Amino acid sequence: MWFMYGPPTPNPFGRDQEIAILTRFMRDGQPVSLIGPRRIGKTSVLLASLNRSSLPHVMISVEEFVRGEKGFNLAEFISAYINNVTVTAYSYAGYKFQFMEKTKSYLKQIRELIGAVKITLNIPELIALIDLVLDKAERGKNLSEEFSRVLDLPQMLAEKLGIQRMVIALDEFQYLKFAKQTTPEIFHVMRSKWQFQRNVTYVISGSSTGMLREIINTRTQPFYQYFYLMRVNPMDADKSKEFLKRGFEAERVNVTDKEVEEIVSYVHGFPAWLNLVGIKVVVERRPISVILSDLPHDDNVINALEADLRKLSSSARSVLTRLANLGGEGSPKDLGDNTWVVNRALSQLMRYGYVEKEERGIYTILDPMIVHYLNKGNRSS
Numbered sequence: 437m438w439f440m441y442g443p444p445t446p447n448p449f450g451r452d453q454e455i456a457i458l459t460r461f462m463r464d465g466q467p468v469s470l471i472g473p474r475r476i477g478k479t480s481v482l483l484a485s486l487n488r489s490s491l492p493h494v495m496i497s498v499e500e501f502v503r504g505e506k507g508f509n510l511a512e513f514i515s516a517y518i519n520n521v522t523v524t525a526y527s528y529a530g531y532k533f534q535f536m537e538k539t540k541s542y543l544k545q546i547r548e549l550i551g552a553v554k555i556t557l558n559i560p561e562l563i564a565l566i567d568l569v570l571d572k573a574e575r576g577k578n579l580s581e582e583f584s585r586v587l588d589l590p591q592m593l594a595e596k597l598g599i600q601r602m603v604i605a606l607d608e609f610q611y612l613k614f615a616k617q618t619t620p621e622i623f624h625v626m627r628s629k630w631q632f633q634r635n636v637t638y639v640i641s642g643s644s645t646g647m648l649r650e651i652i653n654t655r656t657q658p659f660y661q662y663f664y665l666m667r668v669n670p671m672d673a674d675k676s677k678e679f680l681k682r683g684f685e686a687e688r689v690n691v692t693d694k695e696v697e698e699i700v701s702y703v704h705g706f707p708a709w710l711n712l713v714g715i716k717v718v719v720e721r722r723p724i725s726v727i728l729s730d731l732p733h734d735d736n737v738i739n740a741l742e743a744d745l746r747k748l749s750s751s752a753r754s755v756l757t758r759l760a761n762l763g764g765e766g767s768p769k770d771l772g773d774n775t776w777v778v779n780r781a782l783s784q785l786m787r788y789g790y791v792e793k794e795e796r797g798i799y800t801i802l803d804p805m806i807v808h809y810l811n812k813g814n815r816s817s
């Protein structure tokens with residue numbers, strides 16, 4: 437099927453330019469930060485570029501290690517890091533690890549890794565490091581010190597195994613902030629290691645655009661002016677239309693140009709929603725206008741949006757709703773009587789990547805589906 441909802445795709449439509457640029461940066465060693473709201477296509481651009489580059493690479497989604505509201509499982513993250521970096525470097529060197537089981541915890545995986553490492557290559561530093569991580573993790577000890585040594589691993593292996601260039605991609609990077617509770621210096625340590633590693637390119641990406649900007653764009657923060665910022669924008673109108681048309685053709689569904697335009701103006705160029713509408717048109721065969729007006733009530737939309745909205749404070753959610761009622765943009769004075777509450781809510785909405793501040797103090801909701809969703813039940817929508 438042309439349309440696919442949910443997982444990122446390694447073949448994103450119409451992103452050739454972004455992929456060409458990012459691939460070039462990966463080869464050249466330019467650190468990059470992809471930035472954009474959820475479901476805009478960051479992970480897909482990242483995957484496609486890693487594949488296109490043909491470079492040995494590691495891709496870790498930091499979000500996987502968030503526990504509860506603001507907790508972070510550093511031991512598992514460190515284990516995943518060691519595991520992925522080692523396996524990538526070793527397969528580059530011609531070794532294979534067939535026993536890896538994705539279902540096992542990363543801590544268990546590095547326990548098995550150590551056996552293989554001992555047999556295949558003789559790198560005592562690596563073995564000692566894994567031993568130490570396992571030992572400390574088992575005893576529930578703080579791993580901050582080992583973290584710093586783990587960060588040396590990619591460059592060390594690159595040198596030992598003759599890897600000219602390796603790429604490390606950390607998706608949803610902003611969640612590493614939660615590790616600051618146990619490892620306050622985490623970003624300092626990363627920056628101080630990364631900037632001297634000649635054979636490793638670091639690419640990060642994040643959906644909580646405000647949070648990510650705080651980390652990489654604040655003068656007092658260690659990652660200030662370290663990354664090249666690459667914004668991932670919605671697909672433009674022409675590409676969105678072409679994407680839909682090609683899909684409907686492939687699925688042999690008759691949809692007029694006018695209807696295609698209707699879809700694009702409803703979901704703009706958000707790839708996730710273009711795919712979802714595409715699927716619904718193909719499988720439901722109902723009129724486009726009915727499918728669109730039903731979209732805010734669709735289980736997929738409700739599940740996706742509520743999972744994110746749950747994380748907002750109640751005042752942030754109500755300010756977001758008022759902004760949606762205004763058609764998706766407005767100034768603070770239209771959003772509530774208590775300026776302090778409104779501003780605090782807006783700053784949370786920006787941190788989480790829902791809202792951006794435009795010129796002249798106008799705030800805009802980035803994802804049109806959020807506007808439709810929060811307006812559902814209103815006649816105006």
Ligand SMILES: Nc1ncnc2c1ncn2[C@@H]1O[C@H](COP(=O)(O)OP(=O)(O)O)[C@@H](O)[C@H]1O
Nearest residue numbers: 442444445448449475476477478479480707708
């Ligand atoms: N250019 C594209 N063409 C087709 N589908 C896309 C494209 N970009 C993203 N998608 C799809 O949209 C959804 C969201 O993309 P994803 O890369 O996960 O976004 P993000 O990482 O920004 O949240 C995924 O299901 C993905 O397959």
Ligand SMILES: [Mg+2]
Nearest residue numbers: 478479480607
């Ligand atoms: Mg993603």
